[in-house]
Amino acid sequence: MTLSPAxxxxxxxxxxxAAVAVAGALPFAIACASLLTFGRFPxxxxxxxxxxxxxxxPPVVMGYLLLISFGTRAPIGAWLLHSFDIRxxxxxxxxxxxxxxxxxxxxxxxxxxxxxxxxxxxxxxxxTLGAGPIDRFINLTLPLALPGIIAxxxxxxxxxxxxxxxxxxxxxxxxxxxxxLPLAIYTAIxxxxxxxxxxxxxxxxxxxxxxxxxxxxxMMRGIRRKLxxxxxP
Amino acid sequence: MNxxxxxxxxxxxxxxxxxxxxxxxxxxxLFGPSGSGKTTLINAIAxxxxxxDGTITINGTAVFDRKxxxxxxxxxxxxxxxxxxxxxxxxxxxxxxxxxxxxxxxNPLPNGEIDAIIAMxxxxxxxxxxxxxxxxxxxxxxxxxxxxxxxxxILLLDEPLSALDQARKDEILPxxxxxxxxxxxxxxxxxxxxxxxxxxxxxxxxxxxxxxxxSGSVFDILARTDLAPLTGxxxxxxxxxxxxTGHDTAGGITFLDCAGHQLIVPLLGPATPIAPAPATxxxxxxTRLHIRARDVMIxxxxxxxxxxxxxxxxxxRNLQPLDHAGMDVALHLGHLATDTANTQKHAPVIxxxxxxxxxxxxxxxxxxQVYAVIKSVTVDGKLRDTDA
Numbered sequence: 004m005t006l007s008p009a010x011x012x013x014x015x016x017x018x019x020x021a022a023v024a025v026a027g028a029l030p031f032a033i034a035c036a037s038l039l040t041f042g043r044f045p046x047x048x049x050x051x052x053x054x055x056x057x058x059x060x061p062p063v064v065m066g067y068l069l070l071i072s073f074g075t076r077a078p079i080g081a082w083l084l085h086s087f088d089i090r091x092x093x094x095x096x097x098x099x100x101x102x103x104x105x106x107x108x109x110x111x112x113x114x115x116x117x118x119x120x121x122x123x124x125x126x127x128x129x130x131t132l133g134a135g136p137i138d139r140f141i142n143l144t145l146p147l148a149l150p151g152i153i154a155x156x157x158x159x160x161x162x163x164x165x166x167x168x169x170x171x172x173x174x175x176x177x178x179x180x181x182x183x184l185p186l187a188i189y190t191a192i193x194x195x196x197x198x199x200x201x202x203x204x205x206x207x208x209x210x211x212x213x214x215x216x217x218x219x220x221x222m223m224r225g226i227r228r229k230l231x232x233x234x235x236p
Numbered sequence: 237m238n239x240x241x242x243x244x245x246x247x248x249x250x251x252x253x254x255x256x257x258x259x260x261x262x263x264x265x266l267f268g269p270s271g272s273g274k275t276t277l278i279n280a281i282a283x284x285x286x287x288x289d290g291t292i293t294i295n296g297t298a299v300f301d302r303k304x305x306x307x308x309x310x311x312x313x314x315x316x317x318x319x320x321x322x323x324x325x326x327x328x329x330x331x332x333x334x335x336x337x338x339x340x341x342x343n344p345l346p347n348g349e350i351d352a353i354i355a356m357x358x359x360x361x362x363x364x365x366x367x368x369x370x371x372x373x374x375x376x377x378x379x380x381x382x383x384x385x386x387x388x389x390i391l392l393l394d395e396p397l398s399a400l401d402q403a404r405k406d407e408i409l410p411x412x413x414x415x416x417x418x419x420x421x422x423x424x425x426x427x428x429x430x431x432x433x434x435x436x437x438x439x440x441x442x443x444x445x446x447x448x449x450x451s452g453s454v455f456d457i458l459a460r461t462d463l464a465p466l467t468g469x470x471x472x473x474x475x476x477x478x479x480x481t482g483h484d485t486a487g488g489i490t491f492l493d494c495a496g497h498q499l500i501v502p503l504l505g506p507a508t509p510i511a512p513a514p515a516t517x518x519x520x521x522x523t524r525l526h527i528r529a530r531d532v533m534i535x536x537x538x539x540x541x542x543x544x545x546x547x548x549x550x551x552x553r554n555l556q557p558l559d560h561a562g563m564d565v566a567l568h569l570g571h572l573a574t575d576t577a578n579t580q581k582h583a584p585v586i587x588x589x590x591x592x593x594x595x596x597x598x599x600x601x602x603x604x605q606v607y608a609v610i611k612s613v614t615v616d617g618k619l620r621d622t623d624a
Contacts, residue, residue: 127284128323130310132386133340146327229327229366 006207012179013187014207020095020183021163024102025110025156032110032155037144039111040118058108066172069101073173097174098181102166106159113158117151118144150226157219164211184208239281239390239422243290243300247276252287252446258439263416263423265433265454267467268443274426277443278392281424282317283310295389311340316388320395322375324367330378331363337386345387356414357381373404377411384419391415391423397432405432412436430467434458434475434526442466455524459585464556464564473528476569476584478615480504480523489545492615494525495569495584500545501613526614532588533609534565536598546610553585554602561592571605586610 006014039051057065073080073091083089091097121144129139145152167185174181176190188204191197238259245252252273258264266274279285281292283299286307292300294315299308310317316337324333334354338344345353354360357377367375376396383391396412397405413436416423427433433440434454441451442463450463458467458475478494483503492499504523538547550567558564568583588608600606 122323124319124321124323125325127310128317128319129325129336130284131282131313131315131317132337132382133311134336135309135311138340143325149327 006203009178009187010204010207013182013184013204014211016095016179016181017164017183017185017211020099020102021160023096023099024106024163025160027099028103028107028110028159029152029156032107032114032159033145033152035107036111036114036118037140040115054111055108057105062105062166062168063172065105066101066169069097069104069169069173073097073100091174093174093177093180095174095180098170098183101169101173102163105166105169106162109158109162110155113151113155114148115151117148117154120151121147150223153219153222153226157215157222161212161215164208164215184211238293238295239424240291240293241277241281243277243280243287243292245276245280245285245287245289247273247285250276250446252276252280254443254446254448256441256448256451258422258424260438261420261422262438263412263425263436265437265440266424266426266443267428267430267433267440268449269428269466272443273446274428274443275394276446278317278394278424278426281313281390282315282392283308283313314387314389316383316386316391318376318379318383318391318393318396320398322367322372322379324370324375324378324382326367328366329363330359330365330367330370333367333378334359334363334382334385336382341387343387345385350385353381353384356418357411371404372400373407376400376404376408380411380415384415388421391421393423393425395426395428398427398429409435431526455584473526473530473532473589474584474586475524475526476586478523478525492523492525497548497569499525499548499610499613501615504615523615527586527610528612528614529564529587529589531610531612532567532586533611534567534588534590534594534598534600535607535609538607539609542609544609544611546613548608548610550586550606550608551583552600552602552604552606555595555600557592558589563590563592563595564588565590565595565600567606567608 035050035054039047039054060068070092071077073083075081075084075090075092080091083091089096091100125143125147126139129143134142164183165185166183167189170181170183171186171189176182176186182190184204184207188201188208191201191204194200238257240257242255243252250271250273254273254277266277268274276285280287280300281294287300287302289302290300291298291302294313298304298306299313300306324330325336328336338350354363357380359374359377359381362370362374362378367378370378380393380396393412397408400408409432415421416436416438425433425437437454439452440454440457442449442457444466449466450457450460454475455477457463476494478492478499480490481493481498482491483489484491485503488503489500490502490504492501533544535547548569549571550569551572553566553568556564556566565588567586567588569586570583572583586608
């Protein structure tokens with residue numbers, strides 16, 4: 004099956020938005036997970052709740068909240084537009100922001116579980132061997148949490164590919180700009196005689212998901228073999 | 237080289253109150269039952285916990301002093317720590333684990349020294365493996381090497397053998413002996429196994445319920461009957477110093493001198509399988525004997541026609557009843573006059589475990605001059621027993 008230019012547009016746009024969303028959110032997710040795992044401070048519970056908010060809120064509500072804060076007349080949106088000439092509404096960067104926020108909890112949760120599973124005894128050993136806090140974070144914490152970081156990134160990437168509500172509410176449905184695969188499927192279904200187009204796009208989505216699954220499984224196996232010498236956990 | 241400890245710390249139910257000094261290189265055993273505060277104490281020395289009060293000084297540097305608000309982080313203490321569970325970094329190869337501290341050291345060990353340590357520990361063939369592919373004994377040897385490559389001023393070993401089975405213990409012990417003999421490094425060795433302590437340690441600190449019950453040379457501590465319930469001395473018997481006086485290679489025996497009494501043991505080889513040859517002779521000249529109480533019999537006259545090679549005149553110091561109708565008899569080597577307390581103080585003590593029935597049948601009394609028939613002697617280094 005050959006893809007039409009519009010289909011290729013939707014596919015590439017989806018991949019671009021998901022990749023930028025995951026990569027952009029990753030450092031914040033690592034910082035946030037570390038803070039929640041190792042930090043002992045009042046208000047930790049509040050940060051935990053805010054991070055998980057996108058999981059429990061309807062995506063449309065997330066899109067609405069983004070619109071009223073990042074719209075061109077909203078406080079943050081206006082400031083970004085006037086100071087940096089950045090306009091998020093109706094652009095793919097806005098879609099990436101929406102995807103990043105909606106998939107953020109997936110990343111944080113996976114990284115946090117990985118961090119909690121690191122034996123604190125290894126940190127003590129590294130301390131006695133001369134490693135300071137930053138050294139330990141880079142050379143011990145991050146490599147040991149790598150399986151969790153990758154798992155989180157893959158889950159977040161999949162969630163980003165499938166995001167619909169927040170994107171359509173915040174940045175609308177503009178071909179070549181914000182029309183990702185789910186939005187293209189939705190548009191095809193809404194169009195009379197678009198059933199075939201919808202089916203082709205749906206097939207594309209399923210194929211993409213399967214590819215993602217296989218790649219992630221291969222990566223996880225490779226890392227696990229390195230760390231534990233076993234193929235299965 | 238010295239370590240001065242004077243700390244108090246409350247950790248849960250344990251009230252640690254420890255004060256002692258180690259002035260010489262060699263192995264000092266930190267001995268005591270589980271929960272007596274041994275690990276808490278070395279964690280405080282390493283800087284992994286902050287004591288409530290007191291001071292810790294390593295080589296004249298105060299690493300902890302509450303009054304002056306000094307609490308150096310572990311990485312500034314020049315302490316090598318070998319944990320009970322090895323704690324190798326699973327994502328790094330053996331080589332990278334070994335070099336972890338070395339690469340971070342402001343004053344790194346020269347390459348020749350590193351090669352010597354790797355050779356001493358016999359881990360040269362493991363360098364490209366990952367920790368998951370190592371046996372328990374190999375892990376502990378790598379862990380030991382990793383600590384040594386950091387060029388520590390003092391080495392802390394927290395029950396490095398307790399997670400291993402007997403075969404693995406026997407695999408590691410010679411390396412620890414080589415470490416003790418080849419590197420001039422004070423070692424604090426946490427253990428609750430008296431046989432390890434008797435074999436390895438030069439000095440020992442006995443801990444009970446967070447406090448130091450006694451400290452001193454292993455010979456002195458193990459000779460003290462008041463500490464026997466703690467040291468398990470009745471099972472262990474005695475550890476006494478001895479000198480190698482000669483060998484009869486053809487006859488396959490070695491002659492030892494112990495406070496003027498000759499003892500015969502099977503021919504002694506090198507002290508440890510990896511010790512360099514030239515050091516062997518001098519090293520073996522001074523050794524220590526481990527005589528288990530259950531291997532010593534008492535005779536009122538010199539027995540005739542007996543296969544045991546070692547029959548030593550002894551004087552009964554005291555008799556102490558044990559459970560199960562057993563009796564521990566403490567014996568001074570040599571026939572001593574009862575009133576010469578001073579002579580007695582310096583005569584080595586061995587122990588015999590006999591039945592209460594034997595004691596009453598032979599009518600054994602303190603001060604009585606009898607003979608000890610020693611069935612088996614363990615000599616430091618390679619474990620060698622004389623046959624009956």
